[in-house]
Amino acid sequence: MVVELRPCLVVTTHLGLERVAASRIKEELGVEAEPLPGGFQGLVLVYCQGFDVDLLAKELSSRIVEAERVLPIYRAVKADLEEICEAVRSIAPQVLGESESFAVRTERRGHHNFTSIDVNVKAGACVQSVRGNPVDLENPDKIFWVEVLGDTAYVSVTPGSVVFRKSYDRKPNVLVHLRKIVIGQVPYLADIEASYKVGVRIGRAVQSFEVKELVITPYTPVDARPLASFIRGVLEGIDSRYSIQTRSYSRKVHRVPVNLFDLYQLVRDYRERNIPIIATSTKGRYVGEVKRDVRRIFEDNDKVLVLIGSREGLPTGVLRFSDLVIDVLPGVTLATDVAAPSILTAIAGVLAEENND
Incomplete structure (x- = not known):
């Protein structure tokens, strides 16, 4: 049978x-x-x-x-x-x-x-x-x-x-904190092609995190051609990532605006308006050691300026005028094109722990 x-x-x-x-x-x-x-x-x-x-x-x-x-x-x-x-x-x-x-x-x-x-x-x-x-x-x-x-x-x-879920009860949502961040990014200036490629990666990164704003911040006289190439790359990177997000996400996507401002003037302006400044540097404190300070800054403010250097890092004077100087990966000097996503990930990780302490 x-x-x-x-x-x-x-x-x-x-x-x-x-x-x-x-x-x-x-x-x-x-x-x-x-x-x-x-x-x-x-x-x-x-x-x-x-x-x-x-x-x-x-x-x-x-x-x-x-x-x-x-x-x-x-x-x-x-x-x-x-x-x-x-x-x-x-x-x-x-x-x-x-x-x-x-x-x-x-x-x-x-x-x-x-x-x-x-x-x-x-x-x-x-x-x-x-x-x-x-x-x-x-x-x-x-x-x-x-x-x-x-x-x-x-x-x-x-x-x-x-079913694996994107969200569940008590799962923290770091987007509300990321929307407070203004990135002050010193431009990467090398040959025109390299400046463009790094710009694209930075643009895609900041758009992925949907930060409040990106400010490109030269602080010395610079060659206009690589600067223009870097800016073009940033804008194209943002456009590329934004296009993917709008097709994929069920929620409204924040398109990151881009501005250009001298670094020193930006720092002076934010200090005068009492907007906190977090500088990133290998000379700073490990972010895990100052996580309470990071949380306090984000809890008490609607806007936070996060400064990121390029090649030579941030000028010492800028560090002195910052509310907090952090190092997100002690012992490692981050390449310019991966600095923004690494720093934003570290800050988001610290803020996501706030309900679990």
Whole structure:
């Protein structure tokens, strides 16, 4: 008698790795795996008989690095809203505690007379009809997954913790602090091409951190050509990164404005307006030793000037007129093109710890 194998796991992968993942699953776990079922990309169906699907899912997750998400199949039904509803309703009492929250996530592949949102709404209502469990779309205790592949809907349930999240309760958000920072950057002046390339990297870096403003700060008479090349690179770097951010982020992106000001005059102006100045130098205190001072400055002020040197570093007079002089990486002299992201990362790290002390 031939035992018919049925799908027991839905595995998602990066596009192009379906066959690799299926091969590794067969080799490591000794079960049948079908890459690209129905021609649908990014999927592998695992077939098994007599296995505990939860244990198999856990084993696969721990051994197959190509697997992005591993979903044990609890029900396989026709791709129909009513049948999906009955499936989740029958599963809910077995997997949901009385006070546990839940969410429904649907991935639909193929052509149907309903949308993924339709499934989420219908299935969510059907789960709630069992015990009235609360819906939590951000941090649910359990997630009901509905994977629709053509004419079939596979229903799974996992802990909400299987999804890696960008944010969660008590996770600090350093963006509010970064928006206070005005970077005073001494320009990198060498040959025209080198000045341009360093400018691009600095522009991309400050835009990535979305600081309040970038001020380019020469402090001696300089050759206009490499300065112009550096500025052009900065502007192009900001434009390039900003373009990517606006396409990728769901929130509004702050475009970093760029100004030009003599370093000494900038320092004098900020001192007169009582805006704190943090200078960065290998002669400064290790940032970890003065983290309380850094936090106090950011907590008490809406704007903070952070000065970054180039090649020869910042002039000593500027250090003397700063509220704090910090060294973010003792023993290492940072190259100009990596100084800004390294310094901003160090400051953000200190500020992110404020709720964890």
